[in-house]
Amino acid sequence: MKSQTRSTKTTAKKTTAKKKSLKTYTFKNSQKLFQRALKVIPCGIYGHFSPAPLIPATSYPFYAERAKGSHFWDVDGNEFIDYMCAYGPMVLGYNHPGVDQAAMKQLKRGNCITAPTREMVELAEQLVDLNTAADWAFFAKNGGDVVNQSIMLARAATGRTKMMLVKGGYHGVSSWMQGPGHYGVVEQDCASNVYVDWNNIQQVENAVSQHRGEIAAFLATPYHHPTFGDSELPADGYWQKIRQICDREGIVLIIDDVRCGFRIDMRGSHEYFGFKPDLACYCKAIGNGYPISALVGREELKTYAAKVFYTGSYWFSSVPMAAAIACMKEMKKINAPRVMIKQGKKLWDGIAKMADGYGYDMKVSGMASMPTLRITNDPSMMLHQDWCAEATRRGAYFTSHHNWFISAAHTDTDIKKTLDIADEAFKAVKKKYGDEY
Ligand SMILES: Cc1ncc(COP(=O)(O)O)c(C=O)c1O
Missing domain, CATH: 3.90.1150.10 (Aspartate Aminotransferase, domain 1)
Known part of the structure; x- marks a missing residue:
């Protein structure tokens, strides 16, 4: 050399x-x-x-x-090449002209109004066309909003209380998500959590038989990406086995695609790993930084998504929806x-x-x-x-x-x-x- x-x-x-x-x-x-x-x-x-x-x-x-x-x-x-991308939301580049133009055009028409705009319907249609787990779509603001909602839906649909979670997985800041031992979290908040290790099917089987008929949902990210630890992809056949167990036991399979979403596969990260969840949560990359999140799911769960009362002051804002339409179009165009x-x-x-x-x-x-x-x-x-x-x-x-x-x-x-x-x-x-x- x-x-x-x-x-x-x-x-x-x-x-x-x-x-x-x-x-x-x-x-x-x-x-x-x-x-x-x-x-x-x-x-x-x-x-x-x-x-x-x-x-x-x-x-x-x-x-x-x-x-x-x-x-x-x-x-x-100081100028930085950014390898955190605002912790995920920036996906097409900051101030992407196409996304910003769509957002600004909508801003001029109106953002937070007394009724939703047509962008809400168009965005839902776009997600349903694109995402193979989506027969319908529901919009909120943050990732944690839709993960919380997914658990409420699973409970409403199954009449059960408990949820199976992967140890070290991150889903947001609600007390049940943070888990025991965190400031402001009491034991009761986490009483319904059943923890298993990532990639450990035997533990899932054990938990299922220990809590038979009580588990409403299995919730995990497409692959394990804990803070302060190495990431771990699913072992061969892991998700297929989880799918089988959920079907056998009547458990709702929820994928938290908030972080991986649109960074692995445009059709949903589950497609890359070869399985179909019942519900899937999106946020971060969906609007290239404009605040929006989405829960999508199977037709059978749509009734519960309608029945569970869930809303927020800014959830119908049309600017982030217009941005998300443009962002998803562009992401799809360039893969x-x-x-x-x-x-x-x-x-x-x-x-x-x-x-x-x-x-x-x-x-x-x-x-x-x-x-x-x-x-x-x-x-x-x-x-x-x-x-x-x-x-x-x-x-x-x-x-x-x-x-x-x-x-x-x-x-x-x-x-x-x-x-x-x-x-x-x-x-x-x-x-x-x-x-x-
Ligand atoms: C996998 C995963 N789920 C949920 C969330 C929570 O999203 P938010 O912070 O938008 O509520 C995050 C945020 O980092 C996340 O990475």
Whole structure:
């Protein structure tokens, strides 16, 4: 390799240019704003945007100024290639012209009105045409809204109380979703939860026989993507076996496709894994950042979706619906999941290969459009956290304890630049840790 790069003057020049270090960012304005926020907002920034899991927090921006395509700029003027995509909603690129135009056109006509607009019907028709689990569609705002609703429907349909959940799965912030031991959650809130390990059919069978006739729903994500852990795809035949058990026992099979939805298969992630759920929950990518979520389901459950009273002040707003119509059309046109998987694979393969050159083992798990990365050499995660932070300080926004997201707007130029940044980040951690790992 060395002799190749030194073989001609031009290549030598290129090599020198490449070796010029990238600027490392500082976050003065972010920190100042955060100090102001701490006085008037609980913990400054709460929920999944909280800086708590960003380690060291001094290497991350806390506030964004603007965004475009696959990039965002923070309040210090730093530019980032974004590998969190607003934690999933950004799928076609920030400020996508087609989606924004549809939203703005609708905004001029009216958004939150006393009656729904025709966009609601069109969006439902579009989802029913597209999604193979959908005979009908119901709209809300957040992912948690529709997951909650799916459980109410399953209970109404079965007359049962309990729900089977996968340990470590995330479905939102309702007390039953958070589980025992979290602040503000009491034991009673979780009394109906029956937990099983991911990919463990025997545990599902055991739970079914222990609670026979009591379980209303089996609820899980298409594959397991826990925070603070590697992602795990379903074992061969897993979903088919779950489908059989649910049919045999009269349990409603709910897929929480809030995070994976439109990043694996346009027809619903269940198609990729070869099964059909009874109910499926969508949010995040459906409107490219405009606030909307959807529950879709089988014809037989439509009556219960009509009977269960479920609504919200902004659930009929037509701007997000117009945005979602445009977003889904565009995603379908370009086969967005395929684009993201292809671009993702290029990048993660490149990073893993690069890590190898530095003597690090980079484990990449989950789907290429939203993978989890982890340097396995250091089980304490310090090395991995530092590598992510070093990359972020140079313009590739990487988090260390959550899966990443790629969008259809991530270009080959982005990927090339990200690989250069990743390389510098590897050099920085190698310098810090030497041969410790
Ligand atoms: C799999 C899954 N389900 C449900 C939710 C909850 O969605 P929301 O935060 O929009 O309520 C999330 C959010 O990250 C999620 O990833």
